[in-house]
């Protein structure tokens with residue numbers, strides 16, 4: 324069974340997409356089969372994967388069609404599979420609203436493909452809309468990338484409270500399983516302070532791997548490449564390879580034969 328994780332933070336520009344594409348690519352390098360689903364209408368993960376959102380079919384077209392989900396899964400440059408995003412995903416909220424179980428729309432429609440993957444990631448939009456809620460409900464697990472700056476903790480607490488409220492009011496079982504520090508710059512006092520606060524308040528959830536601010540990570544998407552393909556020697560690549568190792572230890576503990 325796939326490890327399913329929604330990469331979520333209601334704030335934009337915190338490193339969700341960078342985490343999604345580079346973690347997917349890094350895990351692929353260790354022979355895991357990985358599927359990334361882009362549910363952000365801005366489709367940044369799709370272009371970072373070397374594809375153009377405007378030429379691609381997304382979950383929107385899947386939900387409108389009678390075709391099998393396999394027809395919407397394509398190869399990304401980084402060695403993983405992707406269901407691309409495109410701007411039509413804005414209308415997917417309407418598709419979901421028309422259904423009976425609004426929070427379980429993804430679960431009711433996407434379950435079939437799980438057996439084919441070791442990991443399924445969702446790159447979520449920067450809001451807690453129905454797309455994000457469905458991605459979180461389907462996955463059960465949430466990874467929150469956090470940029471070490473002012474209001475990062477407030478944002479994290481808000482997200483956790485919202486998830487708890489959703490769980491209580493709609494009978495869901497969504498759990499924040501990991502917090503990832505992104506864009507860390509140790510010369511910056513704020514990075515150190517916020518990082519310390521996170522260690523104090525979220526010790527159990529905080530991943531050991533920290534993603535540094537690294538220009539190569541910002542450059543790679545414009546070549547449609549993951550950091551491990553773009554510059555394997557960069558600090559960014561080192562961090563994502565170490566993150567994939569931490570994921571394997573954290574989520575595959577005791578599981579055998581997962582590597583194909």
Ligand SMILES: Nc1ncnc2c1ncn2[C@@H]1O[C@H](COP(=O)(O)OP(=O)(O)O)[C@@H](O)[C@H]1O
Nearest residue numbers: 335336337338339340341506535536537540541
């Ligand atoms: N570790 C990093 N070092 C340098 N630039 C980064 C890093 N992480 C993200 N960026 C850049 O910051 C911007 C926002 O990151 P992104 O992953 O798109 O955030 P989100 O998906 O949360 O909106 C992008 O231009 C991205 O290339």
Ligand SMILES: [Mg+2]
Nearest residue numbers: 339340363367
């Ligand atoms: Mg994004």
